[in-house]
Amino acid sequence: MSHQLPVYIQGQFSQSQTETYLPVRNPADQEIIAEVPFCTEDEVDHAVAVAKETYAQWRHVPAPKRARLMLRFQDRLKQEHDRLAEILSQETGKTVADAKGDIWRGIEVVEQACNIGSSLMGETLGNVADGIDSYSYSYPLGVCVGITPFNFPAMIPLWMFPLSIACGNTFILKPSEKVPLTPIEMAKIFHQCLIDEGLPTSVLQVVHGGADQVNQLITHPDVKAISFVGSVNAAQHIYRTGTQALKRVQAFAGAKNHMVVMPDANKTQVINNLIGASCGAAGQRCMAISVAILVGEAKTWVDDIKLAMTKLKPGPWQNESSDYGPMISEQAKQRVLGLIQQGVKENATLELDGSEIEVEGYPNGNWVGPTLFSAVDVEMSIYKEEIFGPVLLLMAADSLEQALQ
Numbered sequence: 001m002s003h004q005l006p007v008y009i010q011g012q013f014s015q016s017q018t019e020t021y022l023p024v025r026n027p028a029d030q031e032i033i034a035e036v037p038f039c040t041e042d043e044v045d046h047a048v049a050v051a052k053e054t055y056a057q058w059r060h061v062p063a064p065k066r067a068r069l070m071l072r073f074q075d076r077l078k079q080e081h082d083r084l085a086e087i088l089s090q091e092t093g094k095t096v097a098d099a100k101g102d103i104w105r106g107i108e109v110v111e112q113a114c115n116i117g118s119s120l121m122g123e124t125l126g127n128v129a130d131g132i133d134s135y136s137y138s139y140p141l142g143v144c145v146g147i148t149p150f151n152f153p154a155m156i157p158l159w160m161f162p163l164s165i166a167c168g169n170t171f172i173l174k175p176s177e178k179v180p181l182t183p184i185e186m187a188k189i190f191h192q193c194l195i196d197e198g199l200p201t202s203v204l205q206v207v208h209g210g211a212d213q214v215n216q217l218i219t220h221p222d223v224k225a226i227s228f229v230g231s232v233n234a235a236q237h238i239y240r241t242g243t244q245a246l247k248r249v250q251a252f253a254g255a256k257n258h259m260v261v262m263p264d265a266n267k268t269q270v271i272n273n274l275i276g277a278s279c280g281a282a283g284q285r286c287m288a289i290s291v292a293i294l295v296g297e298a299k300t301w302v303d304d305i306k307l308a309m310t311k312l313k314p315g316p317w318q319n320e321s322s323d324y325g326p327m328i329s330e331q332a333k334q335r336v337l338g339l340i341q342q343g344v345k346e347n348a349t350l351e352l353d354g355s356e357i358e359v360e361g362y363p364n365g366n367w368v369g370p371t372l373f374s375a376v377d378v379e380m381s382i383y384k385e386e387i388f389g390p391v392l393l394l395m396a397a398d399s400l401e402q403a404l405q
Contacts, residue, residue: 002032005180007039007208008187010050011194011201016043016208022177027093027326028316028365034091036180038209044216047205051143051170052222054202059140059168061199063117066166072193073162074110077103080189088154088182089317093325093366096317098281099154106158116166140168141248142224145217147174147238149230150328151284153182160227161190165203169225172205174217178328180208218242218249228252229286232386254386255286260403263297271301271308279312279370279390282324284332291376291383291393293403299396302374306351309370309392315359327366327389336368336389343382349375354390 004021006013016037024034039047077084085099094102120138128134146160153175161171175183187206194201207213218226218241225248228238235253242249259277261270277289294301315322327333337355344350354369374394376383382393397403 002034004035005037005184005208007037007043007047008184008191008204008206009043009047010205011191013184013188013191016040018043022210024091024178024180025329026090027328028359028362030364034181036177036208038177039207039213041216044207044209044213045220047172047207048143048217048220048222050202051172051205054200055140055142055170057200058165058170058203061168063120063166063168065197065199066168067114067116069193069197069199070110070113070116070162070166072197073190074107074114076189076193077107077110077158077186080185081107084154084182084185087185088179089325091179091181092150092153092328094281094317095322095325096320098324099317102152103154105152106155109155109158110162113162113166116163120167138167142169143172143222144169144225144227145172145174145223147214147217147226147228147230148176148183150176150178151281151286152229153179154186156229157183157186159229161204164225164227170203170205172207172217172223174207174209174213177208177210214238215241218247219245221245223247225249226251252286254388255288256291256383256386257287257289258291258293259289260293260295260397260400261298261301262295262400265298267301267304271305274305274392275308275312275370278392279309279324282314282327282368283336283390284328284388286386288388290387290391291395293395293397295397295400295403302351302394305392305394306372309352309372312370312390314357314367314369314390316362316365324390327368330366332388333366333368336387336391339382339385339387339389340371340391343373343376343380346380346382347375348373348380348382348393351394 018037020038021035023032088099122137125134144164148156226242228251232253235251239251312323352372354371357369371391376393
């Protein structure tokens with residue numbers, strides 16, 4: 001049975017006053033597992049006001065105390081690791097192994113935040129000029145905002161708020177409305193760590209919503225810095241809007257990652273790594289290898305790559321034999337299927353077509369099977385666009401120099 005997720009403002013997990021809720025679906029079967037609120041303007045304003053007020057106190061908390069908070073937090077995350085992985089798998093469709101990796105990569109960042117004292121050390125230089133000494137200090141900025149994507153609901157929030165808070169800032173997290181369960185669970189763990197350390201519980205706020213809530217946050221006069229990971233279009237909008245409002249903005253967007261395969265490479269190792277890098281997490285990660293350029297004799301490996309990809313089986317996270325899970329939504333699935341069709345229209349060779357795949361027992365899942373194209377050129381849409389699905393493109397080159405060009 002689904003439940004309405006809370007917001008986390010002023011150290012309280014409470015029900016939003018909004019009338020707008022969006023269903024959060026298990027992408028393997030479309031079951032509604034929760035409802036996420038789209039916060040009201042007043043709630044977003046209140047979250048910023050609380051963060052600003054708390055910052056006045058938090059910035060003076062000594063760095064060793066903030067470091068001890070992070071020590072406790074990373075320990076609690078490790079204790080809750082398996083439980084969080086199950087929640088993450090349910091809302092993203094990721095396999096359990098993939099979900100655990102998502103969380104563990106985030107934990108490693110929290111471990112780095114435990115060393116914040118050394119990271120914040122300034123510099124001094126005596127006698128930089130006659131009678132002049134030079135000193136530099138590190139100061140927090142104030143209220144920071146993080147806007148995170150659906151594909152890593154643990155790792156990417158943990159990239160952001162632990163380090164920001166450890167530096168003396170306060171933080172407002174706006175997680176993806178598609179996968180809000182894991183971020184809220186992590187906020188609950190962090191909340192208890194703050195209580196256990198006797199620290200203010202309002203250093204972190206979690207608000208939910210979509211474009212309207214994001215626009216309100218990135219233009220709010222009391223927000224000083226913004227961190228974003230997501231699509232290219234959203235990144236460009238957030239960077240442009242945020243910087244025009246004189247915010248510090250870092251915006252990480254999509255990628256089209258290439259692998260150059262030389263003929264003397266270990267064939268088995270390359271193929272195993274290539275299919276995992278292209279189809280793992282259903283290809284829904286900006287680190288995915290979506291293009292492989294086969295050099296020289298490696299051009300004869302197409303059939304071997306196809307055979308290996310044929311053995312990959314998408315399926316539900318509960319099934320240990322599943323190699324990867326579903327696309328995050330029906331819309332995402334249809335976008336990938338459309339690009340596959342476009343590749344065929346543009347005369348790429350469709351070596352393996354995952355468009356019609358079915359997963360037994362899960363007829364309503366957002367499934368796309370492993371898909372392989374060869375004879376791809378740089379003018380094709382499938383080459384130019386980030387597909388963000390389990391689709392691998394093969395290109396050929398006679399030499400390393402040609403591949404790099």
